[in-house]
Amino acid sequence: MPLDYRRFNGPEDSIPYNYYTKEYLKSYHELHRELIDENGVRKDGRTLDEARSLCMFFARTDMISQAKGSAYIELKKTKVVCSVFDPREIMHQNEFSALGQLFCEVKFAPFSCPRQRRPHAPDAEEKALSVALRKALEPTVCRHLFPNYQLDIFVYILEHDGACLAAAINAAGLALADAAVPMYDIITACSLAVIGDQMFVDPTEAEENLAIMNPEKDGINNGLITMAVMPELRQISDFRQIGSMDVNCIMKATEVLQKECEKILPNIQQILVLNVVNSFEQQKQLEKEAKEREAALNAKMEEWKTLLNAG
Amino acid sequence: MPGPDLLSSQGLRLDGRRPNELRRIRCKLGVFTQPDGSAYLEQGNTKVLAAVYGPHQASKSKSSVEGVVVNCQYSMATFSTGERKNRPRGDRKSQEMSLHLRQALTAAIKTELYPRSQIDIYIEVLQADGGAYCASVNAATLALVDAGVPLRAYACACSASMAWRGAEPAPLLDVGHVEEAAGGVVLTVASLPSTGNIALLELSHRLHSDYFEIVLSRAMQGCRDIEIILDRAVREHLAEGWTKQDIVTI
């Protein structure tokens, strides 16, 4: 790894201190026991099939003043910011592209992961997430409306506590809507972690980590699935699975995820409606202010005129 | 001149060849269907694939009215060398190789025939065991012949080195990887043997000017030998593809 001269670097061989804590050496079994108790309640008090709430208190638009559209989503500890900018002409391209292009970048904050510090340079995971995000958004954006132009979508993950791809897709969907980019449908996404016969809907980082760890007992299902859906059109726009699962498990997971994605829809709709209402009011307010200003100006002009006339 | 010991007391080289012996060359034309021309060539353990696209319409930025633009890319498979390569191309060595290939092949191609066109020549080294450049030139020539691109003559490349047998200078033909690694001098020549023209000369390490002539003439001899081998391969390839009825209908 070459040294990054554009940033300040720490010593080369520094190690996160949690490698030396007792926590670090826990076995698969211990970790599993921690996640869920005998009543089927997860560490954070949710049941297995309960997603973290994405109502208007935890998701909002208009986060970033400098962007055309932006969104912020908070799923308990997972925190994601997204901004969308005005389409711009594609640079260095000889061929005409009839469809507009999406440029997606997903980045983790250096301090976002509980286990270790992330390097600044984009790693394979970030690149894969960026591709997944683009894949999920492409079918829903009316790309034929901006030929030869490119739309930049940036997602920043401030804190990663599981389901960050799903959160990124949801945030990007909201931000696109906020930026008034024409879309065929709202896009919603949800994740699922499978450990044996348990399906953790909207998993936390600890749950995800265990799901991709190699299980002690051979042959059980394990892994992660993220699915993005256009709920009104009933289309799957992206599906990503890793781990190892049999067919039945995948079929069941697909059903569960589809339901979850549909559940998110009213939340997103509510946020967007509220957004429109707010901006209407804001506009009214602005117009009012402008009128007042104009009136004041006119009054001043009158004053001057009278002064001039008098002088 | 105290050099590395490249010849045994019996006068044999490290891999058992005689000083003027080429490594075994095996080749085949037309290994792929998509390119206009393609060829595979083995020179000892060095294995090279070449593909030719074109002549086709040159991109606007490259287009030249004077003649065809020859575009070469030299790339080595990551598993081609003893130690794994990190990148197949884009490093300085392969850029330089691409440039040298272009020089040698442009000399052979009748470029003036095809204004506003471009010929792409892509080399993929599958296994490198010394003399990858020579094998690349030879493979590219075959691929050009397969593509039906007009050539002045075959372009062939061969390397030669210098060794001593007692006090007798004994130039070595077609240097292999062990001999390259032993640190002897390597003279690489790309030429059009039937015309006697030299398209490229490259010398690594130093060589006393007195011996330059004999090393060069050995390398040229190698080029001529290779031309014969290539020519035979081309004729065999033609024989396979030509059925009797064609001649009648012409």
Next chain:
Amino acid sequence: MAGLLLSPTEKIYILHGVQDDYRSDGRTNIDYRPMELETDVVSHASGSARLRLANTDILVGVKTEIDVPKPDNPGLGKIDFFVDCSANATPEFEGRGGEQLANNISNMLQRAYNSSQAFDLKQLCILEGKQCWKLYVDILILECGGNLCDAVSLAVKAALFNTRIPFVKAALMDGGSVDFQLSDDPYDCKLLEAGTAPLLVTLCKIGDKCVVDPSAEEESCSVISLIVGITGNPKYYSKDAIETPNFKCKCSTIGMNGPGSVAPETFKNAINQGIIAANSLDEALGRALLRERQECNNFKKNSYGFLK
């Protein structure tokens, strides 16, 4: 790859063909084109394979290196995939033109091989926490005639099956350093267990139906394809096969490619279709590899490579 340019009417012809389950070369939607396989083609690699599927040509070399295991997985070795799209395949790949496609494929492979049920990295361990083997699986795409993913995964599995790892005796010395003893005999090595290695199946959605093994023309008719990675069945890869009664092939990865989307029903059907296809691919590959190993043992095998 940007894909071939096709006229709308050509596309309609292909689309109707898929609907009729009769494609333009006479195949049904679940048929593969004939393939040709050769292993042990690169002498600088520990294992290698070349696979030709119609005119899709893939060369894979596996190289081994000794490395230090990751601190969170001290008992496991490492495997790394690198795909290179050679410009020999198409001028578009010149320079860094094929990089995106290459990354897509290597990501798919990396994910498919991620699970211990797909590929057991324990067999690459030399000394727990200290030393392990790292496999570099280098894939060279020499010609593209559609369906790269499937062909690559077949070639990779064949190359891994062909890979030999030297026996190493390692002992921990005082002060934490490791002492190696590599056997001098080049034949003193073990073969990798690659029976469970996953195969990727691309299901290309054309109209409402999905086809396997799409040709380049068919690929450019499709806006979305599904790629499923299915683990292999080790019984096809050993002569004295012991039938494991409950053996079930599993999905080790699912991904989607292309700008389109797919309805849930089509999606489910496609996965089932993929599993069936993967099973027949696995069986055919296993048979071919065993046959080749037989030839090799009888010293009948010649290296053909690109000659002949």
Next chain:
Amino acid sequence: MAEVYKLIHPVKYFNDYINRNVRPDGRKFEDQRNIKLNVNAIKSTDASAVVKCGNTTVVCGIKLELAKPKAEEPDFGFLVTNVELLPLCSSKFRPGPPSDHAQVISNIVADIFANSKSVNLKDLCIVPDKLAWVVYCDMVCLDNDGSVVDACIMTLITSLKSLTLPKVNYDVETEEISVDTSIRTPLNINGLPVATSFAVYQQSPRSIVLIDPSAYEEEMCGGTGANLIICWNNGQFCGIQKFGGSNLSNEAEKKTLIIAKERSKLVEKVIETCLKNEIK
């Protein structure tokens, strides 16, 4: 209507406001924007703070790691600060390695912080020549609406003040390390540096000093960032940086120093209250 005017006559638009002694966002020249501060919002860090000065939003997260000290400074720990100006915070920044501007900002913040001498790097050493803390402070700008440096320093100092170091046991014989996260001690911080940015606008004949400028104002004053940054630490003057822009009279300079001092007191109060609330 106003938007169109702003687009067509950017300078005139700005001058119209300045002539009336008011800034485009309605503030007076000496007004600073509201500050919102939130401590420990991000749980994956060892300490963190989010600050919002008007629209400008900066998040700082601290991650602790362990390393062997440098041979030439065996009893010093490490403190690494970096500022990231993300492409999402403004359309001016492109993805990829940090731009020149981002590097400049990163350097200013590091310089200001080093000059303030708030952290003694010797405090970060655990066992001389063997083990020391590496404190990675990453400041990330989510929304760049001017005066980024102020916000960066604010988040950095707030998060450092809330940082606690876990107990480390180092066995000299076996070189084994164990960390006990249940016992934590706070890091010793001297003082509380506060930076204040100014933009200087030359409207002949007078030059106008704008405090806590927004991104738009910074641009109008002819820079990619603030023109003048003044830093005070606990009532002590500890740094001034001026970049481009226009000349500043002695008188105006004195005035800015006083304003910066005033502001530093205010900011200190905000930070103290916030940290106190957090402890409660």
Next chain:
Amino acid sequence: MSGHVTIRLASERVNHCVASSNELPRFYTPGEVISGMQDFMRGHGTYVEDDCIKSSVAGVMQKVNKLICVRPLKSRYVGEIGDVVVGRVLEVQQKRWKVETNSRLDSILQLSSVNLPGGELRRRSAEDEQMMRKHLQEGDLISAEVQSVFSDGSLSLHTRSLKYGKLSQGVLMKVFPSLIKRRKNHFHNLPCGIAIIIGNNGFIWMSPQQQNIVIEENKDEIENYELQPISKSDREIMARLKNCIAALVASKMMLDDSSIMFAYEESLRYDDVKELLDPEVMLDIAFLTQHRLNSIMEE
């Protein structure tokens, strides 16, 4: 219900060569001297150096009167006036289309060389150009005739005949141009019920025979007709033809209507069309076809 998968080994590779063992022609290779300069003129594939005519490609010599050419086994298409070509529209430019014809340079189809649909008179106006994309857009396939050859070697095409123009549903195959036999007619309605255009440029187009629809009729209907699915039986024959041509090409055999038809007839001994993808079967068909061609010639 599982699909058909075959994996063969390299040791079982089939050599597609069906060249008869009869005497071979004299081959010339690059740089080889063909004859002295005095009596001959140099043509394609040759050049003059040191008062000699030398070959610049590898192939056989053709002598027409005093003109000497060397024809390579394969090369890009070199067009001649009057050739029938099949091409694909690459780009719509002002007043012309750029067409890919496997030539060294992209070919040109001038707007003035096109019969606009319905026989309507062409107005030389801007309107035309807007209509151009409607008439032929990027990706469309056309059949055309080489009208002239520009000085730089690029071809100018025309479609001013009812038999030329835009192609509808069907399959395109690309082969080396040198495998196409020059014939008087390159449009064939094969007895198996399929229309085939064997372009001189190596592009072969197969489609069901048109049931003589009246072109003058309503435009919508024509477009509708374009979208109609092709019957499965036609589809099967086209697939069989396609695989037969692929078999002949693999063995580098010359293509014309008779060789294709022979191959088709020989292939009927294999019931399932997809069997024809198998290399051994391909060789078998090429071999049988060669045999029939030989026997005809002997007659």
